[in-house]
Amino acid sequence: MESLNYSISMAGTAAFAITAVLAVAPRGIDLFGVCVLGIVTAIGGGTLRDVILNVPVFWAADMNYIWVALAASVAAFLAQSLFTRKEMFALLLYIDGLAGALFAIQAADKVLALQFGLPLAPILLAIITAIGGGLIRDVLAGRQNLLMSREIYAVPVLFGSTLFVVAMAYIPQHRSLAGISCVLAIFAFRAAAIHWHWCIPDCLSTGPKTD
Amino acid sequence: MESLNYSISMAGTAAFAITAVLAVAPRGIDLFGVCVLGIVTAIGGGTLRDVILNVPVFWAADMNYIWVALAASVAAFLAQSLFTRKEMFALLLYIDGLAGALFAIQAADKVLALQFGLPLAPILLAIITAIGGGLIRDVLAGRQNLLMSREIYAVPVLFGSTLFVVAMAYIPQHRSLAGISCVLAIFAFRAAAIHWHWCIPDCLSTGPKTD
Amino acid sequence: MESLNYSISMAGTAAFAITAVLAVAPRGIDLFGVCVLGIVTAIGGGTLRDVILNVPVFWAADMNYIWVALAASVAAFLAQSLFTRKEMFALLLYIDGLAGALFAIQAADKVLALQFGLPLAPILLAIITAIGGGLIRDVLAGRQNLLMSREIYAVPVLFGSTLFVVAMAYIPQHRSLAGISCVLAIFAFRAAAIHWHWCIPDCLSTGPKTD
Numbered sequence: 001m002e003s004l005n006y007s008i009s010m011a012g013t014a015a016f017a018i019t020a021v022l023a024v025a026p027r028g029i030d031l032f033g034v035c036v037l038g039i040v041t042a043i044g045g046g047t048l049r050d051v052i053l054n055v056p057v058f059w060a061a062d063m064n065y066i067w068v069a070l071a072a073s074v075a076a077f078l079a080q081s082l083f084t085r086k087e088m089f090a091l092l093l094y095i096d097g098l099a100g101a102l103f104a105i106q107a108a109d110k111v112l113a114l115q116f117g118l119p120l121a122p123i124l125l126a127i128i129t130a131i132g133g134g135l136i137r138d139v140l141a142g143r144q145n146l147l148m149s150r151e152i153y154a155v156p157v158l159f160g161s162t163l164f165v166v167a168m169a170y171i172p173q174h175r176s177l178a179g180i181s182c183v184l185a186i187f188a189f190r191a192a193a194i195h196w197h198w199c200i201p202d203c204l205s206t207g208p209k210t211d
Numbered sequence: 212m213e214s215l216n217y218s219i220s221m222a223g224t225a226a227f228a229i230t231a232v233l234a235v236a237p238r239g240i241d242l243f244g245v246c247v248l249g250i251v252t253a254i255g256g257g258t259l260r261d262v263i264l265n266v267p268v269f270w271a272a273d274m275n276y277i278w279v280a281l282a283a284s285v286a287a288f289l290a291q292s293l294f295t296r297k298e299m300f301a302l303l304l305y306i307d308g309l310a311g312a313l314f315a316i317q318a319a320d321k322v323l324a325l326q327f328g329l330p331l332a333p334i335l336l337a338i339i340t341a342i343g344g345g346l347i348r349d350v351l352a353g354r355q356n357l358l359m360s361r362e363i364y365a366v367p368v369l370f371g372s373t374l375f376v377v378a379m380a381y382i383p384q385h386r387s388l389a390g391i392s393c394v395l396a397i398f399a400f401r402a403a404a405i406h407w408h409w410c411i412p413d414c415l416s417t418g419p420k421t422d
Numbered sequence: 423m424e425s426l427n428y429s430i431s432m433a434g435t436a437a438f439a440i441t442a443v444l445a446v447a448p449r450g451i452d453l454f455g456v457c458v459l460g461i462v463t464a465i466g467g468g469t470l471r472d473v474i475l476n477v478p479v480f481w482a483a484d485m486n487y488i489w490v491a492l493a494a495s496v497a498a499f500l501a502q503s504l505f506t507r508k509e510m511f512a513l514l515l516y517i518d519g520l521a522g523a524l525f526a527i528q529a530a531d532k533v534l535a536l537q538f539g540l541p542l543a544p545i546l547l548a549i550i551t552a553i554g555g556g557l558i559r560d561v562l563a564g565r566q567n568l569l570m571s572r573e574i575y576a577v578p579v580l581f582g583s584t585l586f587v588v589a590m591a592y593i594p595q596h597r598s599l600a601g602i603s604c605v606l607a608i609f610a611f612r613a614a615a616i617h618w619h620w621c622i623p624d625c626l627s628t629g630p631k632t633d
Contacts, residue, residue, distance in 0.1 A: 030622035032577050033569035036549070051262055051473055060539040066546070080628065117271040124277070127247070139350055139561055140569055147244035147351055155243050200241035206291065262473055328482040335488070338458070350561055358455035358562055366454050411452035417502065 005102070012099020013065050014072035016042040016133060019096050021076035022083055024141040031077055037137050038073025039066060044133030049107055049125045053116055093194050101186035104130040104157045105179050108164050119165055126161035127154055150200040152193035160186035216313070223310020224276050225283035227253040227344060230307050232287035233294055235352040242288055248348050249284025250277060255344030260318055260336045264327055304405050308364075312397035315341040315368045316390050319375050330376055337372035338365055361411040363404035371397030427524070434521020435487050436494035438464040438555060441518050443498035444505055446563040453499055459559050460495025461488060466555030471529055471547045475538055515616050519575075523608035526552040526579045527601050530586050541587055548583035549576055572622040574615035582608030 020041035021034050029037070043059050043066065050057045059065040076083055083089060107129035111122040131146065131154050138145035146153050160182045167178035192198065231252035232245050240248070254270050254277065261268045270276040287294055294300060318340035322333040342357065342365050349356035357364050371393045378389035403409065442463035443456050451459070465481050465488065472479045481487040498505055505511060529551035533544040553568065553576050560567035568575050582604045589600040614620065 025628040027570060028628060029570055030572050030627040032580070032622065032626075034628070036569055036576075039546075047474065051476075052258065052268055054262075054265070054267060054476070056476055057474055057539075060543060063539060063542050066539075066542045077628065117268075117274060117277075120274050120277045121271060124250075135351065140557065140567060142566065142570065144353065145351060147247055148238060148240055148353065150241050154247075158243070200243065204243075205241040206236040206239060206245070206288065263469065263479055265473075265476070265478060328479075328485060328488075331485050331488045332482060335461075346562065355564065356562060358458055359449060359451055359564065361452050365458075369454070411454065415454075416452040417447040417450060417456070417499065 005106075008098065008102050009106075010064065010068050011095055012102060013042045013068045015092055015095035015099050017069040017072035018076040018083055019092055020134070020137050021073050022080065022089070022092075023143065024137065025077075025080055027141060027143075029141075031074070034077045035070055035073045037140060038076065039069045040140070041133040041137040042069035042072075044136045045129040045131060046103065046107070046133075048132040048136075049110075049129045052125065052128070053111065053114060055114070090194075094191060097190035097194065098183075098187045100130040100153070100157065101160065101183045101190065104161050104186060105164055105183045108161045109175075109179060112165070112168055119169070122165050123158065123161045126164075127157050130154065130157045150205060152198050152200060153190065155200070156186045156189035156193070159189065216317075219309065219313050220317075221275065221279050222306055223313060224253045224279045226303055226306035226310050228280040228283035229287040229294055230303055231345070231348050232284050233291065233300070233303075234354065235348065236288075236291055238352060238354075240352075242285070245288045246281055246284045248351060249287065250280045251351070252344040252348040253280035253283075255347045256340040256342060257314065257318070257344075259343040259347075260321075260340045263336065263339070264322065264325060266325070301405075305402060308401035308405065309394075309398045311341040311364070311368065312371065312394045312401065315372050315397060316375055316394045319372045320386070320390060323376070323379055330380070333376050334369065334372045337375075338368050341365065341368045361416060363409050363411060364401065366411070367397045367400035367404070370400065427528075430520065430524050431528075432486065432490050433517055434524060435464045435490045437514055437517040437521050439491040439494035440498040440505055441514055442556070442559050443495050444502065444511070444514075445565065446559065447499075447502055449563060449565075451563075453496070456499045457492055457495045459562060460498065461491045462562070463555040463559040464491035464494075466558045467551040467553060468525065468529070468555075470554040470558075471532075471551045474547065474550070475533065475536060477536070512616075516613060519612035519616065520605075520609045522552040522575070522579065523582065523605045523612065526583050526608060527586055527605045530583045531597075531601060534587065534590055541591070544587050545580065545583045548586075549579050552576065552579045572627060574620050574622060575612065577622070578608045578611035578615070581611065 017038035020038050024034070024037050043057075046058050083092065104126040108122040108126040111117070111125050116122075117124075135145050135147070137143075163185065164178055164182040167182070168175065171178060228249035231249050235245070235248050254268075258268050258270070294303060315337040319333040319337040322328070322336050327333075328335075346356050346358070348354075374396065375389060375393040378393070379386065382389060439460035442460050446456070446459050465479075468480050505514065526548040530544040530548040533547050534540070538544075539546075557567050557569070559565075585607065586600060586604040589604070590597065593600060
């Protein structure tokens with residue numbers, strides 16, 4: 001179980017870094033910038049969470065997160081054409097979604113264990129963990145970030161982490177089961193959004209219509 | 212006194228969130244993004260301050276800040292046309308100014324109590340508390356932020372918090388009176404700037420003239 | 423030795439603030455914004471490092487960093503034409519490079535002393551210390567930052583701090599000598615890049631070619 005958790009974390013860290021590199025590559029960026037943005041995207045969200053929690057950052061105790069993000073960034077730089085192939089990119093998007101789901105529930109679990117700012121902080125920090133790295137990347141790369149798009153990326157995290165917090169209040173003895181279920185629920189929601197190109201409807205958006 | 216302080220804090224948190232939503236709404240943003248930016252604007256400055264002070268973030272001990280910011284964001288999303296009415300928007304600007312003044316002096320007071328980086332840190336962190344949330348919002352929304360405008364928003368905070376630090380050095384026994392006076396002084400300066408459309412004069416600016 | 427270290431730190435703090443003001447001045451910015459961006463650029467990188475390390479920020483114990491950054495920002499605002507003169511600007515670039523080199527090795531040394539996230543964190547945090555303030559400045563000023571350019575600024579820091587970490591693993595008894603050598607190595611690399619207008623070659627960059 002721990003080992004599966006860890007494997008998905010590492011695959012997810014790599015996926016976060018690779019999708020980051022593919023996102024910024026069209027803007028013209030050198031290998032150094034690629035590595036910085038890959039690492040920042042992969043560990044930025046969790047770092048923000050730990051800084052707000054005032055606990056040691058998670059990667060200080062396990063450098064594998066940095067090594068994997070670095071290796072994935074270099075690989076993505078060297079083999080851009082491989083990763084932008086249609087099937088490969090789709091696969092990456094799903095791994096990225098699964099990893100985001102896992103990181104979010106890991107974050108909610110960590111915040112609950114610290115009894116920090118219940119009941120809202122576990123949900124807020126799950127969202128920050130899942131999307132924080134990508135937001136920092138987009139700000140540094142001068143790209144529009146997902147808060148300003150209608151992509152359905154963070155909303156599944158909101159639902160899943162809320163569900164997890166509620167579950168922990170009522171069935172704390174089933175922590176593992178609740179955790180796995182919520183990760184899968186977030187992933188299923190995100191996968192459906194990717195597959196059917198769902199986006200936030202107009203009635204829940206302001207400003208100019210999209211079509 | 213405490214209760215008045217708390218009421219203004221909550222009204223100010225709501226005003227920060229509402230003015231944030233009105234600022235980003237024209238760019239086209241969905242309800243999720245609206246809530247994230249509303250909350251970030253309302254609590255971002257104080258969070259930056261507490262992270263730099265290396266103390267627990269203020270909202271972890273009182274979730275009302277988050278609930279109020281969330282409710283105000285949703286309300287602003289649903290009732291944009293109400294809040295953009297001329298008199299209503301003017302009222303919001305004044306509440307926002309009063310809240311910024313209060314948050315700044317609360318911050319200076321907190322930093323002074325911690326004996327952190329005297330004498331400059333209380334002033335710096337008062338400014339960060341008052342404008343930090345808005346800066347993060349503008350960066351995430353891709354808007355020009357107030358550092359790059361000539362709006363007189365932070366300068367009253369600079370004067371008021373400097374005055375408070377000086378007062379605490381000479382008349383520490385009159386902390387409440389000094390605090391209230393400085394909040395009112397900041398607010399009066401800001402209100403005058405809103406009312407008479409004051410902006411920073413050309414001689415104190417670089418680059419292209421505004422007129 | 424300590425005193426030389428401190429003198430370079432202060433000259434570097436001033437150089438960071440002055441180059442920041444010169445960088446943002448063409449965008450039209452008032453004296454208040456100039457001071458905020460000057461101070462943020464000068465102390466932002468070290469602040470990020472200390473927040474990630476979860477230790478008190480370095481400037482809380484020595485307000486001279488803030489006073490020097492503030493005075494340098496005001497001076498740069500008042501005497502822009504002096505600092506943009508060709509020889510003066512070149513001098514500033516070299517001082518900025520020397521200061522970045524010193525701040526980076528100071529950071530690596532601090533992280534090594536804390537035994538934090540070895541062996542990668544000293545290198546990562548050296549880079550963050552050297553470029554973090556400039557990145558925050560560019561984000562706040564809406565400028566393209568150096569991650570998206572091909573300027574050779576951070577790569578020397580990467581090499582020099584890696585060298586320092588390796589040296590500390592094998593010859594920890596020669597800490598001062600290793601530190602000085604690595605600062606000089608970074609500075610020499612950076613100075614060469616300034617002098618001969620080196621930039622990252624096309625083969626190490628993505629996207630549109632520069633020529």
